Amino acid sequence: MNYCSECGQLVEKRLIPGDSIARFQCTGCGMVHYQNPKVLVSCYATWGDKVLWIRRGTEPFKGKWAAPSGFVEQHETLAGAAARELYEETRAQVDTSQLQLHLIGNLMHMNQVYIVFRAPLLKPEFGVTDEAMEVALFSREDFPWEEFAFPELAENVELFYRDMARNHFGVYQGVLENGNNTITRVSSRPY
Ligand SMILES: [Zn+2]
Known part of the structure; x- marks a missing residue:
């Protein structure tokens, strides 16, 4: 400045x-x-045992896979921002009132607070956009780990797939730094 x-x-x-x-x-x-840190939100949109991912159409990490994400706008709720970004990037729709908290993360190196929600897709309908050159539902086995844009979030993605497999969802918090993650469960209350 x-x-x-x-x-x-x-x-x-x-x-x-x-x-x-x-x-x-x-x-x-x-x-x-x-x-102060910016607030970044993601929505893990689910269908069965799968989660909706995008192949990024913009830099940084263009061509790599990530969750639909973006920054919260002024006077916008966290869940509202997550659902909006999901729609803008994939045209997929969720019921904003059904978003549940998955993670409160601290992206220390990016100076961002990172909030991840989860919600079931209303329909398995989505498409490519300017921000996503490909949009796809992946189960844990299909997930392109080698082409994941944010390896520091891999542990969190694993946690989420594990919770999905058990159909028992926790809420997590932690520090997300490559090679130095500390993610802990703050709640195991099923919703
Ligand atoms: Zn002045």
Whole structure:
């Protein structure tokens, strides 16, 4: 950050009294610009023992497989954002009121909070979009692990398929960093 988004003057990194982290502060109007993690959401849309995945049509990791995901917009609910991104990227539909929480994750290296929901597809209907060059339902056995865009999430995907196989879903939380994951179950209450 170089300039103030309020008045256009230069900003400077300063330690604000009472704070422990240096912040960008405007040298003109004095506004402090706090920078915080973004909130990323995914929806694991399910059909039988399968989950809906996309082959990414955009960078980064274009051509690799991932869950339909995106950032929460202003004044949007987490579940609403997950269902919207699912539809935008795959044209698949779920009932937003049926979204259940699967994971609250900390993507430390990307400075993002990552929330994953799950929901059954209303119909097994979906299609390619600008953001997805291919859309497919994969069981655990069919999942293209070698072409997964985010290996740091593989453990979480395994957990999800395992829960699906048992038809007993937990809620998880943890830190997601390649080679240094700590994912723990916060609830085993079946929904
Ligand atoms: Zn300013």
